[in-house]
Amino acid sequence: MFGGLARFVVRAVRAAARLTRAGRWVMLRVLINQIRFTALQAIGLVAFLAAILAFLVISQSIRQLGRFGAVDNLGTIMVVAVIRELGPLLTALIVVSRSGTAIAAEMATNRVMGEVTALEAMGIDPYIYLVLPRMLGAIVSVATLMVLFDATALVSGYVAAATSGMALSRYMAIVLKTLSAKDVWLTLVKGVFFGASVAIFCSYHGLAVKAGPTEIPQAVTRGVVATIVAIFVLSAVFVVIAT
Amino acid sequence: MTATRVSIVLGPGVAEIAGAPPLVYRDVDLLGRADRADRRFSLTIGPGEVVAAIGDEDSGIEQLGGLALGLEPPATGAVEAFGVPIALLPYYDLLAFRRRLGYLPTGDGLLQNLSLKDNVALPVRFATDHRLREVEARVAQLIDDFRLRSIQTLRPAQANEEDRRRAAMARAVALNPKLVVLELPFVGLTSRAATDLLDKVSRGDDGTRRAVLLTSRDLTPSVRGLVTRIVRVVDGAAAEDKSGGGRPEVRESGWR
Numbered sequence: 001m002f003g004g005l006a007r008f009v010v011r012a013v014r015a016a017a018r019l020t021r022a023g024r025w026v027m028l029r030v031l032i033n034q035i036r037f038t039a040l041q042a043i044g045l046v047a048f049l050a051a052i053l054a055f056l057v058i059s060q061s062i063r064q065l066g067r068f069g070a071v072d073n074l075g076t077i078m079v080v081a082v083i084r085e086l087g088p089l090l091t092a093l094i095v096v097s098r099s100g101t102a103i104a105a106e107m108a109t110n111r112v113m114g115e116v117t118a119l120e121a122m123g124i125d126p127y128i129y130l131v132l133p134r135m136l137g138a139i140v141s142v143a144t145l146m147v148l149f150d151a152t153a154l155v156s157g158y159v160a161a162a163t164s165g166m167a168l169s170r171y172m173a174i175v176l177k178t179l180s181a182k183d184v185w186l187t188l189v190k191g192v193f194f195g196a197s198v199a200i201f202c203s204y205h206g207l208a209v210k211a212g213p214t215e216i217p218q219a220v221t222r223g224v225v226a227t228i229v230a231i232f233v234l235s236a237v238f239v240v241i242a243t
Numbered sequence: 244m245t246a247t248r249v250s251i252v253l254g255p256g257v258a259e260i261a262g263a264p265p266l267v268y269r270d271v272d273l274l275g276r277a278d279r280a281d282r283r284f285s286l287t288i289g290p291g292e293v294v295a296a297i298g299d300e301d302s303g304i305e306q307l308g309g310l311a312l313g314l315e316p317p318a319t320g321a322v323e324a325f326g327v328p329i330a331l332l333p334y335y336d337l338l339a340f341r342r343r344l345g346y347l348p349t350g351d352g353l354l355q356n357l358s359l360k361d362n363v364a365l366p367v368r369f370a371t372d373h374r375l376r377e378v379e380a381r382v383a384q385l386i387d388d389f390r391l392r393s394i395q396t397l398r399p400a401q402a403n404e405e406d407r408r409r410a411a412m413a414r415a416v417a418l419n420p421k422l423v424v425l426e427l428p429f430v431g432l433t434s435r436a437a438t439d440l441l442d443k444v445s446r447g448d449d450g451t452r453r454a455v456l457l458t459s460r461d462l463t464p465s466v467r468g469l470v471t472r473i474v475r476v477v478d479g480a481a482a483e484d485k486s487g488g489g490r491p492e493v494r495e496s497g498w499r
Binding site (some may be wrong): 022106117121 | 259314335338339340342346348350352353354356365367368369370371372374375378414418
């Protein structure tokens with residue numbers, strides 16, 4: 001599988017160099033559509049879950065840390081747990097469940113309906129039309145949604161802290177003490193890798209369908225499971241690299 | 244109003260061999276019977292010829308399109324398009340070479356998430372390096388030629404069978420190919436629509452005849468009138484149809 005996956009990624013990247021002038025405009029249109037489905041339509045869900053998660057984590061943390069007089073460690077919990085780890089992970093999982101499934105199902109349907117063969121018969125590389133825009137769209141979307149998740153979590157964390165009587169200035173001071181530029185770029189790098197994983201694994205398994213429509217749900221399952229595993233493994237790799 | 248016709252310019256690719264016939268099948272096994280050397284398919288289609296290969300479901304005609312486009316390699320023998328053994332080309336050369344061929348797959352092969360217009364535009368947008376304005380002019384020309392103007396915004400599922408076939412045929416000739424391969428193009432169409440479409444597809448942009456290979460279960464008399472030669476495929480092998488086609492002047496052109 002890994003050899004096939006590596007060839008798949010190389011072909012998708014090589015496809016970018018083969019884009020024609022008019023093809024660039026069409027790809028841009030497909031890309032914008034992909035961002036609309038993946039990012040724009042997920043904003044509400046991502047913001048809602050980020051707010052709930054941060055509120056729960058910070059409310060519980062303040063209560064527990066307060067008992068030991070260690071409220072200043074709230075910033076570490078907010079930055080390390082929510083912003084650095086849970087935020088990217090949860091955002092990627094939301095995108096997999098919403099858009100990864102759609103990408104895998106769409107690719108598998110394209111394959112079953114003979115549309116991939118039709119593209120190849122016209123002399124069009126299916127990676128240019130199908131894979132590349134979804135890959136770029138997923139990368140942009142996941143990175144953007146991660147930033148949104150983190151921003152919402154920070155605001156929601158403050159609301160939770162405020163209900164426990166913490167002033168905004170203190171909350172900001174505690175969080176900013178721990179938050180570094182590394183957290184920002186790490187979030188963006190994770191966005192690129194997690195987004196690419198969503199598109200690559202889901203497209204790969206979608207396009208691997210051969211027999212017929214009954215394989216479509218199986219392809220979706222394989223794509224989603226592989227993406228989730230990849231995202232967790234990548235998270236672990238990032239922890240090792242970042243520390 | 245007469246608009247200037249847009250000339251399609253294809254990028255560089257594998258050169259076709261000058262003077263080679265548009266399509267040659269040589270001793271091809273259509274039915275996967277390696278042990279039956281007597282059941283091999285051979286056919287040569289010359290420039291401007293419209294050849295119909297007719298046969299039953301188990302005759303092997305379903306394989307002809309895929310073999311011609313290099314979508315599958317022949318198990319035995321060879322298939323050459325313009326002298327090039329197409330299935331042996333490396334993948335990207337193969338993609339570039341296929342732009343010289345028009346293809347209508349069984350069913351129509353239209354992309355369901357695109358409008359009929361966008362389906363027609365697809366090869367011009369992705370397989371040529373024309374400017375957007377030139378692409379749009381070419382697409383408008385095809386839309387008019389195949390009478391798709393009023394339904395161009397419909398998705399394939401919203402259009403009727405004839406309109407879908409019109410769009411698929413417009414897409415097949417979008418790059419003005421010298422050879423067009425049509426798989427079961429007239430299933431579900433009236434005789435009038437079939438004749439009209441075959442007439443359009445068999446003419447190049449400059450009015451000259453294109454080479455066409457079409458597969459079919461049978462042909463109506465009006466379609467036979469546009470066909471140069473009919474080849475009946477039985478059990479994976481070709482036999483010239485006694486009834487022949489309706490354009491003897493081309494049949495006598497020396498191509499067999």
